[in-house]
Amino acid sequence: EIVLTQSPGTLSLSPGERATLSCRANQSVSSSYLAWYQQKPGQAPRLLIYGASSRATGIPDRFSGSGSGTDFTLTISRLEPEDFAMYYCQQYGSSPLFGGGTKVEIK
């Protein structure tokens, strides 16, 4: 059974800083099926990255994804005020599975 572990649980940063979020799987997963979502309070998740590194339509280029195998990273190059939110990774092996999430909060 695949388990996705996101770290850190909470990331406290200031606007303009760089955010690095980790998603680690306990076994190798296909990069083709690794995604990242952003969720703000009271809203549905929004797709940011698919295929580990491809930005979804309309997503600013300050968001980037990388990784392969068991280790994947979402990087926000310079945090804007609207980027403070929860972030989830998701993989598809035999079925969809979400990680536990990382909260990016204002320091």
Place this chain on the structure above:
Amino acid sequence: QLQLQESGPGLVKPSQTLSLTCTVSGASISSSNYYWGWIRQPPGKGLEWIGNIYYSGTTYYNPSLKNRVTISVDTSKSHFSLKMNSVTAADTAVYYCASMLYYHRVFDYWGQGTLVTVSS
């Protein structure tokens, strides 16, 4: 642009059946490019996939829920539905419907979500 809208009761009694419908607009529910899925999120917690359905009617369920869940599709009405039986307080959550891209296996469009509370 594809839009999804959940509808159904916001309060369900314990041991009864939760029933929700998701209406799809802006794309054909019969498109081979999509699965149609349900995801839930208990208050203050993370996301849990419940299941998907393809326009053909083929279903895929989370193993931890499959004994209690049925997802169906009505292409004539452009909607798909979720039924979950024998609910308990642990099933209290915001329930989202979403479209999953067939080739990339990601949820690209989501409904706004509907809170379902299980309580007597």
